[in-house]
Amino acid sequence: MREVQADIVIVGSGAGGGTVAKELAPLCADGVRIVVFEQGPKLKDEELTGREIEMASRLYFDSGGMLTHDRSMTLAWARAYGGSTTVYTGTSMVVPEHVLKKWDVPGLAWDDVRRRSEKALAENNVHLLEDELINENNRLFVAGCRALGYRVQQFPINVKGCHGAGVCNLGCPNGAKQGTNRVQLPLAERQGVQVVTNATVTSVAKRMCTVRVRSRKFGEPSAWEPGEYIVKARIIVVAGNAINSPALLFRSGLGEYLPALGRGITLHPALILAAQHDHPLTNFFGFPKSYYSDQFRDDQRFLLETCMYYPFTTAKNLNGFGEEHEAMMRHLQFQQQILVLALDEPLETNRVEIGHHGEPVVRYRLAHTVLDSLHRAMIEAARIFFAAGASRVHVPAAETFFVKREDQDRLEALVPRANVRPGGISISSAHLMGGCRMGADEKTSVTDAWGQVHGFPWLFIADSSLFPRCSEVNPYVTVMALADRVAERVRERFKELGS
Amino acid sequence: MRYLSQERARFLLVVAGRIVPAIAGMEAEGVSRFFGIIDAALGDRPAPVRRQLGAFLGLIRWLPVLRWGASFDRIGARRQDRFLRWLQRTRLRLLRQGFWALKTIVFMGYYGQPELWPLFGYEPRQDGNEALHA
Numbered sequence: 001m002r003e004v005q006a007d008i009v010i011v012g013s014g015a016g017g018g019t020v021a022k023e024l025a026p027l028c029a030d031g032v033r034i035v036v037f038e039q040g041p042k043l044k045d046e047e048l049t050g051r052e053i054e055m056a057s058r059l060y061f062d063s064g065g066m067l068t069h070d071r072s073m074t075l076a077w078a079r080a081y082g083g084s085t086t087v088y089t090g091t092s093m094v095v096p097e098h099v100l101k102k103w104d105v106p107g108l109a110w111d112d113v114r115r116r117s118e119k120a121l122a123e124n125n126v127h128l129l130e131d132e133l134i135n136e137n138n139r140l141f142v143a144g145c146r147a148l149g150y151r152v153q154q155f156p157i158n159v160k161g162c163h164g165a166g167v168c169n170l171g172c173p174n175g176a177k178q179g180t181n182r183v184q185l186p187l188a189e190r191q192g193v194q195v196v197t198n199a200t201v202t203s204v205a206k207r208m209c210t211v212r213v214r215s216r217k218f219g220e221p222s223a224w225e226p227g228e229y230i231v232k233a234r235i236i237v238v239a240g241n242a243i244n245s246p247a248l249l250f251r252s253g254l255g256e257y258l259p260a261l262g263r264g265i266t267l268h269p270a271l272i273l274a275a276q277h278d279h280p281l282t283n284f285f286g287f288p289k290s291y292y293s294d295q296f297r298d299d300q301r302f303l304l305e306t307c308m309y310y311p312f313t314t315a316k317n318l319n320g321f322g323e324e325h326e327a328m329m330r331h332l333q334f335q336q337q338i339l340v341l342a343l344d345e346p347l348e349t350n351r352v353e354i355g356h357h358g359e360p361v362v363r364y365r366l367a368h369t370v371l372d373s374l375h376r377a378m379i380e381a382a383r384i385f386f387a388a389g390a391s392r393v394h395v396p397a398a399e400t401f402f403v404k405r406e407d408q409d410r411l412e413a414l415v416p417r418a419n420v421r422p423g424g425i426s427i428s429s430a431h432l433m434g435g436c437r438m439g440a441d442e443k444t445s446v447t448d449a450w451g452q453v454h455g456f457p458w459l460f461i462a463d464s465s466l467f468p469r470c471s472e473v474n475p476y477v478t479v480m481a482l483a484d485r486v487a488e489r490v491r492e493r494f495k496e497l498g499s
Numbered sequence: 500m501r502y503l504s505q506e507r508a509r510f511l512l513v514v515a516g517r518i519v520p521a522i523a524g525m526e527a528e529g530v531s532r533f534f535g536i537i538d539a540a541l542g543d544r545p546a547p548v549r550r551q552l553g554a555f556l557g558l559i560r561w562l563p564v565l566r567w568g569a570s571f572d573r574i575g576a577r578r579q580d581r582f583l584r585w586l587q588r589t590r591l592r593l594l595r596q597g598f599w600a601l602k603t604i605v606f607m608g609y610y611g612q613p614e615l616w617p618l619f620g621y622e623p624r625q626d627g628n629e630a631l632h633a
Contacts, residue, residue, distance in 0.1 A: 050623055057539065164630075285628070312611045321519070322518065326519055329610065332619045333620040
């Protein structure tokens with residue numbers, strides 16, 4: 001096992017790790033050695049093909065289909081240079097003040113998070129897409145919401161030079177999305193931070209970690225030779241995401257010191273809904289996700305967003321099979337799609353553990369309240385589809401494959417709550433939160449309000465695992481804001497810890 | 500196929516033809532791509548998941564014997580669909596989830612083929628914005 005000396009190790013290169021790397025990079029000028037370990041590859045530009053299966057297997061953990069322990073949900077997150085910022089849509093939201101109040105973390109003020117979020121928005125070229133670049137799939141959502149009197153707003157997004165390839169979740173082939181792969185990591189590398197791809201951190205301990213570097217048949221070669229390494233460092237910042245970070249701490253034997261480790265995860269359980277219009281739409285051309293509605297956020301606990309997915313993902317999310325299913329798939333151009341996100345509560349029993357080989361295991365039970373939200377969301381989304389002019393709507397929990405336009409007044413009867421059952425409909429998550437939550441009490445939280453792990457002054461967390469509850473918005477900007485705080489504390493602590 | 504025996508693969512194709520009817524009439528190249536995608540996906544999954552798929556295919560094959568006295572591949576298309584619909588809606592969660600997983604694999608093998616995308620009207624372009632006002 002080779003030994004390498006560093007000063008600061010960052011585990012993960014996504015919104016959290018990338019931000020910490022960029023913020024700490026100026027230290028390199030003073031001779032500080034900073035290394036970022038990223039589990040996934042750095043794909044070459046020509047390797048971003050937009051081909052669904054190929055990109056899923058190269059960019060996502062378990063091809064984006066990791067199952068929860070009870071197999072009722074799939075979880076999607078990327079492992080790549082840039083982490084999940086490589087595959088998100090780039091919708092850039094500041095966490096609302098009421099969410100921070102619910103988080104109730106002593107020492108974490110909304111004004112501070114907002115200020116740091118705005119810094120991230122400016123860095124990432126966040127703006128509203130020009131009206132002429134909004135496609136029909138998005139326009140119809142707005143029209144449907146407005147016809148029903150529902151609130152609808154445009155997403156600020158972080159693109160630069162977007163050509164509207166529409167495959168944001170498969171890695172942008174035009175390099176337009178301003179993820180950490182385009183902004184923070186290159187900036188950090190120019191100042192001397194080393195990013196090692198294809199590198200899995202297998203454990204952390206006081207002032208050291210063990211790393212396994214592998215070779216892959218695709219992507220840029222890793223900066224380090226394949227093999228096993230011991231890396232010594234004064235500070236370790238873990239930013240592996242809400243699944244990997246708790247799992248790494250468990251693998252490292254820290255579970256016995258941290259009773260809240262892995263607990264209280266939230267996932268924004270999501271459904272993709274589809275409707276058919278009588279004419280072809282511009283749906284997979286252009287930027288896919290431009291609008292959302294939070295009309296039902298407070299009382300029914302769900303959000304609605306525009307979306308447009310690829311053939312396999314779409315097929316998987318339509319309930320049923322056979323001729324009807326195939327007929328709908330043969331008319332993808334006629335489809336309008338809406339993504340539903342349930343706002344879930346952090347139940348203690350919903351948690352990350354590790355399996356026999358140290359692999360992450362996610363125990364997540366879909367609470368009745370979440371299933372209630374998803375049921376209401378299906379009905380409201382169907383209303384929006386019809387109000388936008390759809391001729392028929394596929395509601396996964398309906399008694400029939402399609403609900404026809406003439407039956408729209410009978411939605412409540414045609415979509416029984418009893419049909420919203422785990423394992424019966426496709427439920428997925430790409431917003432993984434909690435597991436190393438912030439707080440003051442060591443019994444109920446893992447880190448303090450600055451991401452330092454309780455009792456371990458050399459160990460920090462800087463990702464969405466810090467969230468004590470769900471963010472109620474797309475989480476990456478909040479991750480960057482919190483990572484910015486973590487970096488500030490690391491700079492101070494670095495001096496205190498000495499060499 | 501590295502992860503399914505020839506016999507299991509043949510049976511998977513029978514079931515797949517009920518899930519996506521077009522698979523039943525797919526030419527040899529398409530079938531080869533179908534199995535290529537599924538094989539690669541299974542290779543990325545843990546061994547227990549691969550074994551569970553094999554076991555579930557066995558269950559689909561033989562469960563119809565209890566109802567119709569014949570295996571799935573011998574009961575005719577109408578009964579096959581009826582049986583699969585039962586699997587999809589059964590109160591037995593494990594069976595329901597198993598069928599969901601099987602459908603997912605079949606959809607991946609078929610809809611994951613870029614060569615077939617024009618059939619579905621899915622023809623993405625890197626300059627998609629140009630098509631917005633075409």
